Amino acid sequence: MLKIGASTHGESQLRLLRVVRRGDRHDARDLTVACRFEGDFADAFVEGRAAGLVPGEALKSLVHATARHHAGAEIEPFGLALCDGLLTGNPRITRARVEIMEQPWNRLEVGGKPQGQVFLTGTPERRTAVITSNGKQMSVVAGIDQLTIMRTSGLAPKRLRPGDEADPSGKDDGLQRLLVATLTARWSYTSGDVTFGPYRQGVRAAIVETFGCQASRSVQQTLYSIADVVLSSYAEISDITLSLHERPYRPVDMFSVGVENPDDLFVAIEEPVGVVEVTVERDRQ
């Protein structure tokens, strides 16, 4: 005998561009939305019955209608409203998950003056929000994806392999001279009733400033310090998960070409990519 252990269905990669016009000043929000549902859909799998499944077109229309009212706002309230609409209209869904990703656009400035209606594409950094609800309990997890940062000093000693010796020439002080890393962060709110915009700005500042400016003995310690700053500053954030992918570079061996290298020249290599991930939460004991 077989049973269905778990199942979901939904739609992903719904791309929306919302332009909000307040007189001469426009705002643009560029969003990608995905929705996934759980529920008692064993019939659909075992017998092929469509009853209760959310049709793709109906879902798309609901996303568009909700975007009409909410997409000018932060992505967290938009996600909360969408999650609510999905559960209200589809009684067989027992759990809905809405994921929103926002690509930022930067307002053009000409001569130091912001233009109301012209934007340049932003960096690869993305804002994310994941809203999950069973109709009674909602979880709101905000995040940042693909925040890439480079430090050219203030780094920890390189991790040596067993058997390695320090460089006898004294030139190599054992410090890693370059760190290029891409960070992902996810943090959970204790409530859906928070001013999400300023919180997001504060968390991002904590990440960038701690990572960029604080001396640290290792990337592990850096991540923990970021979590410490965030959880100490925001009582409404219950936990934070940080993951870091370190992009590998190696210094060019300039001796082989007969010149000195007082400054540094690095060659980007593709692998391996070092990964560190940590979740820090409040200890309620």
Next chain:
Amino acid sequence: MLKIGASTHGESQLRLLRVVRRGDRHDARDLTVACRFEGDFADAFVEGRAAGLVPGEALKSLVHATARHHAGAEIEPFGLALCDGLLTGNPRITRARVEIMEQPWNRLEVGGKPQGQVFLTGTPERRTAVITSNGKQMSVVAGIDQLTIMRTSGLAPKRLRPGDEADPSGKDDGLQRLLVATLTARWSYTSGDVTFGPYRQGVRAAIVETFGCQASRSVQQTLYSIADVVLSSYAEISDITLSLHERPYRPVDMFSVGVENPDDLFVAIEEPVGVVEVTVERDRQ
């Protein structure tokens, strides 16, 4: 007070190409490896101590040495050996996870005769294996990624939106005339002592033949049928998770350009991508 809820570290995107030479007949295995570790590394995060962390270079050497002995084999035994080596050499690791992805190469045939030493790159389909171990218990999950299949008939009626009517012209029989979908599969073995190669071939055949050739009322039913075939055929497989991403196409409205369309012309559109995922397991009651 804060505590570390979870943490991992490791390396990813280690790309290996193994050429095994048996006389004039060579075999090539093109692998990408990632390793992640858990353990008691709170010191590393809170105080920046490196003790017990696996250095990237040492990990890379272990992967290479293990590949020397095992990469000519299937990816599952290679992963098992690598997982074992990682736990043996690093006592502070309490749990290791090894992920291997294989890109297939096809042997060139000239005039129907296979060439021993020449290969053409394969399709985007990938073989995957994930081995997890805490030193006592090992889990082996094999899989297939990015298997893309197209059906041009034998499909279920289109799911209508509420309020839609059937086409009064009678031309539209309500059948969906095209399905292009990308499948991912993951299946768990009850033992690490299985002849993985033939099992993988059998599971892949079940997926392709059921998906491609069996009439079905919905993609949900198709996925369940695949799971049924796999779990009925292989007692050593305890569960299977199938996920399907349906790529959207829409028929071109040829009336607008004044010609009939007895055959079909479709335009690829990018969104939304429909997603269905199901896990089927044995019911032990």
Next chain:
Amino acid sequence: MLKIGASTHGESQLRLLRVVRRGDRHDARDLTVACRFEGDFADAFVEGRAAGLVPGEALKSLVHATARHHAGAEIEPFGLALCDGLLTGNPRITRARVEIMEQPWNRLEVGGKPQGQVFLTGTPERRTAVITSNGKQMSVVAGIDQLTIMRTSGLAPKRLRPGDEADPSGKDDGLQRLLVATLTARWSYTSGDVTFGPYRQGVRAAIVETFGCQASRSVQQTLYSIADVVLSSYAEISDITLSLHERPYRPVDMFSVGVENPDDLFVAIEEPVGVVEVTVERDRQ
């Protein structure tokens, strides 16, 4: 005073999937089309007048209507028909260029028997055709993109840097032990009235068999040999351009990890990618 040196406009990335139904046997052609036009459009640039420009929607309709009649055929006649239609309907165009790329799908076989209506996605290799016409003269250039091939023996000695010595251990015989390369080919027909399908098959076979199976002192010589075979075999082909990108791999230094390496283990590296390109034509002197 300024003048317009050159200008073009058009549409790209028109993606079409054509399903031709001949009873139970269907055929699918997955095409991406781009069109670019030249003409006397100085007014459009200098004064912003739209007269004579081809509107995007009208172009799209023409592509769809032409695909209705021709997309079941080879891409070369489809491109010829499309180019003709564009010039006929738009008198201010003095020169049209149509580019078509085809992604192959492989018919599924079950138990050695081809299925009429089920296909699996093919390799990254693509068929290309570029048709250019000024209304009087047409040029037809067919091609292959992204044909990736691997050889594990029969290769030329490695190119040494000045000052390098041969390996005194004798283990290194100076032969390059692995070549992974991606080829692009473009060949020109002397006429638009050729049976393009068999020619394409013949050129592809010449590329694959020469590259894969013929001993050669260098990739340069391999490319020339391919051109020689193609131009000797097909009088209707006037010239061929071959370009090869060599993907870099380096052997793993297994001594560092204390094991022998009778077989070979390579690590994929990302750069630099070696490039060689050559055009061979008939010498009419």
Next chain:
Amino acid sequence: MLKIGASTHGESQLRLLRVVRRGDRHDARDLTVACRFEGDFADAFVEGRAAGLVPGEALKSLVHATARHHAGAEIEPFGLALCDGLLTGNPRITRARVEIMEQPWNRLEVGGKPQGQVFLTGTPERRTAVITSNGKQMSVVAGIDQLTIMRTSGLAPKRLRPGDEADPSGKDDGLQRLLVATLTARWSYTSGDVTFGPYRQGVRAAIVETFGCQASRSVQQTLYSIADVVLSSYAEISDITLSLHERPYRPVDMFSVGVENPDDLFVAIEEPVGVVEVTVERDRQ
């Protein structure tokens, strides 16, 4: 009889990261370099002789050594120096082409204060330079790639298809309400002895401000206006080529979901991508 119509060889995708340390203020330049050579290499193709070909490793070393001296500077002088070095050391090369692409990194600011040693990854926009030389004459072409801009007003009337009528409701004023476009620019200098940095800044400002802020009847007219500003401002620039790819969006038909749409909601679609390209030069008559 066959002859070689044209041939090149070289290396591409050489990725360099140069960190210049001036006390506490560091600068980082992230470059990707490609080199291609022409010369009398018929022997290499016809007979497989390696004489005179530039070995990949030697080329890499030359790039690194040149980067040591020049990569802290603008990419144009670095390219000029590299081109010079290549021709000097390799007498059989009759023509060298060096392409450099720079990915910008933005200096982190904390509390309005720039940090000397911390950078965030920039937007997808890239700086490019192509230097070509035959030993006597050098050409320097600078450029910008992937500059993506969005305008939400001030746009021209939509181009209608033949047969389209204006919207009788009067709501649709016929203006296109959104333009998202990616620009590429290439401009040629009349001399290699120019202060490239300020010129690049000036050209970029002309592109962004003209495209973003000037009313225009069409994208064609916008491109011509940009060229006019650039060529009028900089006598040392002889010509400029601008190409624009318009990314398609369509307004969501909100009536179908029963709500008004005073603001705008657009759905990103993938094709077709409209393309316009123009070269404007000085008329020497």
